Amino acid sequence: MRLSILDQSPISSNQTAYDALNESMKLVQAGEALGYTRYWIAEHHDLPGLACSAPEVMLSYIGANTNHIRIGSGAILLPHYRPYKVAEVFNTLATLFPNRIDIGIGRAPGGSAEVTNALSENFLQQVWNFPILVKELLHFLDGDFPAGHEYSSISASPTPENPAVPWLLGTSKKSALLAAENGMPYTFGHFMSDNDGAAIIKGYIETFKPRKEQQTPQVIVTVSAICGETTEQAEEIALSNLIWSLQKEKGEGHQGVPSIEEAKKYMLTEKEMESLKTMRQNMIIGNPHEVKQKLFELQTNYQANEIMINTITYSPEDRIQSYKLIAEEVF
Structure with missing residues (x-):
């Protein structure tokens, strides 16, 4: 099984954004050493507790401080940007870090309505145009606009020997x-x-429908997982993430991921207790054997080529340890 990492650069309640971004660097370096296939970093805007608004900047930093792990965006939110500029940015990354760059594309706003307006004009129209934007981006990455097209005479320079690999990210039949x-x-x-x-x-x-010769469907499934040496330890570590999710739903959680002690003290209503049960159903929480078993079940159910794991914990050490325990059990 191939395993990869999705990082949202969470900020814990005892951290600054600087701390969180540097912990992202430590995570990808650990992932590379442990044998993970790829590392993607997400794009969010003005969301308290999440540090990365510019994946392309972090990818430059990460690429310069790693050696072989594939790195990419999870995702660039394309309706905010012109495809030509996105292609230029990722062609530059692919030139600097050959055969290592992925460009994950999404259509979500990544922030509030006010943020959306500050980022781009006519966002909803651009969401409607998303299929056109995707095709345009692919043509810029491949350099294959048909003759006579308005962009056929230009290239998104520099032109890398191995272009970034474009992935579409989504949760719906429409995106698939x-x-x-x-x-x-x-x-x-x-x-x-x-x-x-x-x-x-x-x-x-x-x-x-293959775009190139010998191309076949490739599927990654992204799951939230937290692994501990014991099930009880994993449940305790996961509580910080779960309580933070509840806080965010209520418009709270601006201080970042709470500590385990803070999470234990959080007074839950009956409705919130039910919400926690639902959240747990969408997560994998357990000891290494339990997590491995659930990952393989997920892979089989989805016919997935690869599983990408998103792990949010209060302690950066617990996060890396979770990825380490999973890698040692699976690889």
Whole structure:
């Protein structure tokens, strides 16, 4: 099984954004040493507790401080940007770090309505145009606009020997079919979806149209997982993430991921207790054997080529230890 890392650069209640971004660096370095296939970093805007608003900046820093692990965005939120500029940025990264760059593409706003307005004009129109934006980006990355197209005479320089690999990220049938139509690898966000992911992936595989020779459907499933040496330890570590999720739903949690002690003191209503049960169902929490078993079940259910793990803990050491325990059990 191939395993990878999705990092949202969470800020714990005892950290600054500087601390969180540097912990992201330590995480990818640990992931590389442990044998993880790739590391993606997410894009969020003005969301308390999440440090990364510019994946392309962090990827430059990360690429310069790692050696071989694939690195990429999870995701660049394309409706905010012109495809040409995105292609230039990732062509530059692919030139600097050959055969290592992925460009994950998403359509979400990544922040509030006010942030969306500050980032881009006509966001909703650009979401509507998302299929056109995706096709345009692919043409810029491949340098293959048809003759006579308004952009056929320009290139998104520099031109790397091995272009960034474009992935489409989503949680819906619509996104999966768009990936299939364009011959793109697809990443399904299991950790943030209640949809029937297995059926969505089945539709993607069945309708896939290769964009290039010998291209086949490629599927990554992203899951939230926390592993401890024992089930009890994992449950305790996961409590910080779960309580923080509840706090964010209530418009709280601005101080970042709470400590385990703070999380234990949080007074839960009956409704919040039910919410916690639902959240746990979308997560994998357990000892190494339990986590491995659930990851393999997930891989089989989704027909996935790879599982990407998102882990949020209060302690950076607990986060790296979770990835370490999983790697030692699976690889």
